[in-house]
Amino acid sequence: MLSYQHAYHAGNLADVHKHAILAQALGYLTRKDKPLSYIETHAGRGLYDLTSAEAQKTGEAAQGISQVQDWFGKDSPYLRALEAVRSKHGETTYPGSPLIAQALLRPTDSLHLAELHPQEHAALGRAAWARNTKIYQQDGFEMAQSLCPPDPRRGLMLIDPSWEVKTDYVTIPKQIDVLARKWNVGIIMLWYPILSEAPHLPMLRVLQQAHPEALSHEVRFPPAREGHRMIGSGMFVINPPWGLDTYGQTLDARFASL
Template structure:
């Protein structure tokens, strides 16, 4: 389950992408091993959308599903939701146009009971950090069998500490990386915090990070 699905598939040659230079300073410098989970997802996206296609998290998840799995995606923004519907057409994904916080609590727990919830809001509102943390605690209380993975940006303001502070005391796995954008503005890195981590999750984080070493510097 994902609370903020976005459009699911991105074009790295688009005018929007060219303005930020993020792809040129990030994914364009990497050569993911096609035998790894991310390499598989990237290959599937390129086969579907062309050499400049890049998968959002819904397509990464979809590429790795087992026959018995479900995929439930939420996106509230009308334009992004329409894009997500197009991207996931022909897949087993259930796409909802609704607030991801409200929707995930309403639908939880899913069957089968063991699952993964990805929470990756835009954090445009500075209160989003604390909100994401409190939502995670409420979701874990209702669906204790689920692992919850939260993505967050690292900014000079350090607001991600509000999120981690809410989650303090709950057993979690945290991974943070830094990177340098040429213009020196915006994000200085990003982080992941995983609650209810299954066995082997820490090793999986390390394997994924190893592929990003040309761009990413581990912080913890």
């Protein structure tokens, strides 16, 4: 969706959930000295300034990472990625998932990042340039379908759309079915918002029926402000790495404390 700007929402509680799960999976994958592929279909700009006018307007980061960073110990892949990005770009920055992946992956790994929005794509190019990273100004699903199965075959895909197009709830499971058939060993992660009217439920039932061994992990949290529709965050993970379900239980306890 070309109108969507994540700068208003970077570092919120949904980002904390999504990025903690992502970082944990990447941390597990990099324990083995084998290269892997990382694919992201809706990458955004990659780096956000939490002192920007957009972030200050919503205050979502103040209720998110700024409030809960102490949930994560020094050995947490999420905190390691956060600290690595801030040491390079400044203490008031927050990494989007492309920079979290870059912080945790190695020069021998391959990253493929798609972002269609012209300004966001340009910013992503500045933030995420690296020899092992290819950035596409292209529809993310077109990119992913053209790459799968990637080389190396071992790896992870993150699908993180804006969900501003209502038909996404119908079309995205179909895209995932094709990707999972092409890349049957790949970890495929889908993030979705939990809104007060719960439009995700029919989609989730379709996904769970098609992929019964997948991991569904959801957390709830208070709305960011009066009238705000998002009350939680969900991750649907095909081929989840070992231990990710247990890690999700630790997040359950943290979010329950809010």
